Amino acid sequence: GPLKQEDLENLAELGMGNGGSVMKVVHVPTGIIMAKKVVLMDAKPSVRKQILRELHITHSCNSRYIVSSFGAYILEPNICICMEYMDKGSFDGIYKRMGAIPIDMVGMVAANVLEGLVYLYDVHHIIHRDIKPSNILLNSEGEIKLCDFGVSGELINSIANTFVGTSVYMSPERIQGGQYSVESDIWSLGITLIELAHGRFPFYVDDEDDELSSKPNFDNLLGNPKHLESRDTLALPMSPASHRRSRRRSKAELSILELLQQIVREPAPRLTSSEKDEGKFPRAADEFVDACLIKEQKDRRPPADLLKYEWIEKTLTSGVDMKKWAESI
Numbered sequence: 001g002p003l004k005q006e007d008l009e010n011l012a013e014l015g016m017g018n019g020g021s022v023m024k025v026v027h028v029p030t031g032i033i034m035a036k037k038v039v040l041m042d043a044k045p046s047v048r049k050q051i052l053r054e055l056h057i058t059h060s061c062n063s064r065y066i067v068s069s070f071g072a073y074i075l076e077p078n079i080c081i082c083m084e085y086m087d088k089g090s091f092d093g094i095y096k097r098m099g100a101i102p103i104d105m106v107g108m109v110a111a112n113v114l115e116g117l118v119y120l121y122d123v124h125h126i127i128h129r130d131i132k133p134s135n136i137l138l139n140s141e142g143e144i145k146l147c148d149f150g151v152s153g154e155l156i157n158s159i160a161n162t163f164v165g166t167s168v169y170m171s172p173e174r175i176q177g178g179q180y181s182v183e184s185d186i187w188s189l190g191i192t193l194i195e196l197a198h199g200r201f202p203f204y205v206d207d208e209d210d211e212l213s214s215k216p217n218f219d220n221l222l223g224n225p226k227h228l229e230s231r232d233t234l235a236l237p238m239s240p241a242s243h244r245r246s247r248r249r250s251k252a253e254l255s256i257l258e259l260l261q262q263i264v265r266e267p268a269p270r271l272t273s274s275e276k277d278e279g280k281f282p283r284a285a286d287e288f289v290d291a292c293l294i295k296e297q298k299d300r301r302p303p304a305d306l307l308k309y310e311w312i313e314k315t316l317t318s319g320v321d322m323k324k325w326a327e328s329i
């Protein structure tokens with residue numbers, strides 16, 4: 001039968017994103033543990049119904065590289081999405097707890113994300129749009145799966161106070177408001193892999209404010225007419241909420257804009273970028289990450305081509321024991 005709010009009992013909070021919160025819940029009638037995401041909505045009821053219909057597509061996703069869905073329902077004024085619970089959490093949490101991820105495991109992340117992207121693109125004709133460590137999940141079976149993919153155009157347009165896909169993982173063409181495709185997900189994968197292998201986000205924001213040398217909070221980027229001279233090149237959606245918020249200005253906004261401009265203007269980051277990292281990673285890993293971070297979209301390879309790269313093939317044939325590693329964390 002359909003999922004009902006009354007049948008779900010909260011067990012723990014798993015995390016807060018900018019679109020809502022995620023709870024570990026038990027579906028009492030069946031005893032199944034699920035992750036329930038509550039998305040704060042900013043849409044008309046008719047739009048919400050459309051979103052629900054689109055979310056049912058996720059129901060038809062059947063891949064070991066994609067977090068499966070149990071269904072979704074409306075809980076005014078929110079939408080609740082129930083998905084497979086991944087007991088080791090997301091890779092941002094994992095590296096923040098244990099530090100840089102061993103390169104063999106990073107290779108497994110790359111291989112599994114590529115497989116997931118190929119599946120979404122070939123079978124469902126969708127691009128993910130939000131590849132980042134917090135949307136790559138691990139369970140104690142050693143399985144690595146993608147969640148939060150851009151299945152619903154309506155959902156993307158109506159999530160309150162946020163813009164899905166406007167993030168520091170965005171490719172240069174997306175920052176510039178251009179057409180984007182599955183190759184844009186590949187850029188985000190490249191940034192993600194460097195972040196996991198180094199145990200920190202690869203871009204710096206130069207600012208005296210300590211908070212800013214870590215990853216900037218994109219909520220601060222909400223349209224600021226004064227600082228956003230480059231508004232036309234940035235293609236930032238403006239919701240009524242962001243208008244309200246834009247009156248509160250902070251230094252952070254300018255710094256984040258500078259970061260986005262840096263991504264567009266400067267050479268792409270690399271896995272081995274300084275002398276102190278020399279020899280730390282296999283050459284094939286450097287080669288792969290370089291291929292992900294080709295700045296020109298038209299020169300970047302799609303996921304299926306990247307699966308054939310030496311680093312990925314070696315990782316998949318070397319028998320990396322993901323289950324053993326997952327159990328150790």
Ligand code: ADP
Pocket residue numbers: 014015016017018019020021022035037067083084085086087089090093134135137147148
């Ligand atoms: P974000 O992805 O931006 O961090 P989300 O609201 O999508 O924000 O998710 C918040 C957190 O909830 C994630 O960082 C992740 O650690 C956790 N989470 C999300 N989905 C699941 C899931 N299916 N199983 C376990 N943890 C999850």
Ligand code: MG
Pocket residue numbers: 017134135147148
């Ligand atoms: Mg997420």
